[in-house]
Amino acid sequence: MTKNKTTYQALIIDDEPDLLELLDLTLLRMGVEVTKASTVAEALSALATKQFHLCLTDMRLPDGEGLQVVEHIQKKGLDVPIAVITAFGSADNAVAALKAGAFDYLSKPVSLEHLRTLIKSALNVDAVKTVSTSKTCSSNPVSTTLLGNSPAIAQAKQLIERVSKSLAPVYITGESGSGKERAARMIHCLSARSNQPFVAVNCGAIPENLMESEFFGYKKGAFTGATEDREGFFQAANGGTIFLDEVADLPLAMQVKLLRVIQEKKVRPLGMTQELPVDVRVISATHQNLANCVEEGRFRQDLFYRLNVISIRMPSLREMRDDVFSITETILHRLADGYPSGVPLLSASAKTALLKYDFPGNVRELENVLERALALCDGKQIEAEDLQLTPSQESIGEDNSSFFGDKWPLQDYLDRVEKEAILEALQKTRFNRTAAAKLLGITFRAMRYRMERLGLNEPENN
Numbered sequence: 001m002t003k004n005k006t007t008y009q010a011l012i013i014d015d016e017p018d019l020l021e022l023l024d025l026t027l028l029r030m031g032v033e034v035t036k037a038s039t040v041a042e043a044l045s046a047l048a049t050k051q052f053h054l055c056l057t058d059m060r061l062p063d064g065e066g067l068q069v070v071e072h073i074q075k076k077g078l079d080v081p082i083a084v085i086t087a088f089g090s091a092d093n094a095v096a097a098l099k100a101g102a103f104d105y106l107s108k109p110v111s112l113e114h115l116r117t118l119i120k121s122a123l124n125v126d127a128v129k130t131v132s133t134s135k136t137c138s139s140n141p142v143s144t145t146l147l148g149n150s151p152a153i154a155q156a157k158q159l160i161e162r163v164s165k166s167l168a169p170v171y172i173t174g175e176s177g178s179g180k181e182r183a184a185r186m187i188h189c190l191s192a193r194s195n196q197p198f199v200a201v202n203c204g205a206i207p208e209n210l211m212e213s214e215f216f217g218y219k220k221g222a223f224t225g226a227t228e229d230r231e232g233f234f235q236a237a238n239g240g241t242i243f244l245d246e247v248a249d250l251p252l253a254m255q256v257k258l259l260r261v262i263q264e265k266k267v268r269p270l271g272m273t274q275e276l277p278v279d280v281r282v283i284s285a286t287h288q289n290l291a292n293c294v295e296e297g298r299f300r301q302d303l304f305y306r307l308n309v310i311s312i313r314m315p316s317l318r319e320m321r322d323d324v325f326s327i328t329e330t331i332l333h334r335l336a337d338g339y340p341s342g343v344p345l346l347s348a349s350a351k352t353a354l355l356k357y358d359f360p361g362n363v364r365e366l367e368n369v370l371e372r373a374l375a376l377c378d379g380k381q382i383e384a385e386d387l388q389l390t391p392s393q394e395s396i397g398e399d400n401s402s403f404f405g406d407k408w409p410l411q412d413y414l415d416r417v418e419k420e421a422i423l424e425a426l427q428k429t430r431f432n433r434t435a436a437a438k439l440l441g442i443t444f445r446a447m448r449y450r451m452e453r454l455g456l457n458e459p460e461n462n
């Protein structure tokens with residue numbers, strides 16, 4: 001995995017030089033190489049000559065519509081996820097593109113946060129984040145600190161400190177965005193392994209047929225396309241820590257193999273006869289209830305016991321209401337660092353709105369809300385409107401008329417419509433995401449991505 005690193009290729013189609021530049025820079029920072037096109041014709045010729053992992057197109061182009069590119073990709077059966085950029089206020093365009101096969105849309109002005117989530121989802125780059133830990137632990141200590149002092153988070157932090165001294169497997173539970181990965185990094189950085197690698201793997205993002213080779217590596221010639229030896233996640237984490245996020249998503253066959261590695265402390269790369277010793281501390285996490293998965297036969301009990309030697313529960317932001325302002329302040333300082341106008345203050349109405357809001361997406365959602373508010377506010381003060389918090393279901397019930405009458409901001413309106421459709425499909429399928437995705441006519445991957453973006457958690461979390 002460290003050798004032979006894939007370079008992702010993206011095709012961006014836009015005739016606005018500024019936007020093209022912004023997209024180019026964002027993708028480059030994520031390690032994606034960009035080919036630019038400014039017309040439909042240029043795009044089709046690029047698609048004919050080169051293979052891309054992602055395509056992003058504006059809807060309005062000098063010689064036609066971005067929709068034509070979406071249709072071309074579908075017609076030719078090209079395996080390229082494509083997303084479209086629609087002008088502010090053109091919901092019909094977004095719907096048409098989704099119907100034609102686009103996996104998502106961005107509306108102008110393009111939110112960088114949304115763009116990054118979209119790129120990660122399309123490229124599966126979240127599947128693995130190999131980080132040399134000297135970087136994680138010493139040069140970026142902020143990313144390994146958990147904010148908050150409420151009793152629930154204080155207890156989690158205490159436990160984290162304690163378990164960092166041992167080598168026992170740790171199982172972290174908590175809602176999406178509640179800091180499970182951050183907790184895992186903290187354990188690693190406080191441990192004696194802190195100058196060794198920390199490898200974070202999103203188990204739900206790896207295609208089933210690639211799992212074994214990704215986890216355990218392979219030898220040159222093990223299968224068609226294996227042109228050189230490649231190490232897997234376990235070898236990359238040797239001496240350090242592996243973080244298995246969304247561990248409940250591992251298929252049963254892979255669970256058996258993982259159990260063996262944990263017990264024997266050895267891996268066998270594909271195409272090799274002998275096993276290689278590995279010394280890796282395992283931390284796992286999921287936002288699902290793993291005990292329920294065991295009961296339903298979706299997760300092996302023996303593996304559950306192996307992983308769950310020590311468990312840590314990350315509290316939701318709702319359980320840390322007293323910390324909301326201090327966390328907000330810290331995040332605002334980080335985000336507005338270097339802004340000429342300094343860090344904006346929160347108005348009284350903004351404070352009330354934050355206190356009333358439920359934050360289903362937890363601290364991650366708070367970060368996103370503040371990033372957007374910084375862009376929308378006047379630079380000096382953040383008002384409640386700048387936060388654009390979607391009312392909770394209860395308050396929707398209190399005042400249906402004005403809520404559903406609002407078609408703007410468009411992005412919020414579309415998000416609400418999307419959220420409702422997904423929740424309805426989930427309810428109809430008893431929260432089976434695969435079946436719900438089928439019902440909605442989207443792929444499982446698109447479903448996961450949309451749920452994550454909209455901050456939708458599964459019920460009965462932990």
Ligand SMILES: Nc1ncnc2c1ncn2[C@@H]1O[C@H](COP(=O)(O)OP(=O)(O)OP(=O)(O)O)[C@@H](O)[C@H]1O
Nearest residue numbers: 145146147175176177178179180181182287363364
């Ligand atoms: N207590 C906290 N203090 C500071 N930042 C936090 C805290 N909790 C979460 N975050 C931030 O929120 C974002 C999401 O955190 P993280 O990825 O650790 O959550 P997660 O529980 O692993 O999410 P998921 O279940 O979706 O994988 C990150 O940017 C992280 O830094």
